[in-house]
Amino acid sequence: MTTAIQTPAISTALPERFMARIEGRVQHRVGDGPTDDIPVGLEVQVDVAIASMVLSWLSEGQPVTVTVARDEFLFYVDEGSIVILS
Numbered sequence: 744m745t746t747a748i749q750t751p752a753i754s755t756a757l758p759e760r761f762m763a764r765i766e767g768r769v770q771h772r773v774g775d776g777p778t779d780d781i782p783v784g785l786e787v788q789v790d791v792a793i794a795s796m797v798l799s800w801l802s803e804g805q806p807v808t809v810t811v812a813r814d815e816f817l818f819y820v821d822e823g824s825i826v827i828l829s
Contacts, residue, residue: 757827763789763798767824771798771809781809786828789816 765785770778781787781798790797796816799808811819819825 757791760788760790762828763787764826764828765824766826767819767822769811769819769824771811789827 763786765781765783765787767783769781771781773779785800787798787800790799792810792813795810795812797808797810799806801807816825820827
């Protein structure tokens, strides 16, 4: 039995770098530890990597960088938790 995997159309339309806003619950894993939420309302820069998306922003003047698996990122976009700005 073969299962078709559907990839959202947005996955092919993403530029290498763009801005996005966190509109709902978006989590990332801190190293090998627990998951942590990215603050709602935050605008982040997104850089596309091979199998992941690198999100970065400033928190209290300090740079923060996290990685989210590409499929997970696209899931968050599809459900409206991440809104692509540009």
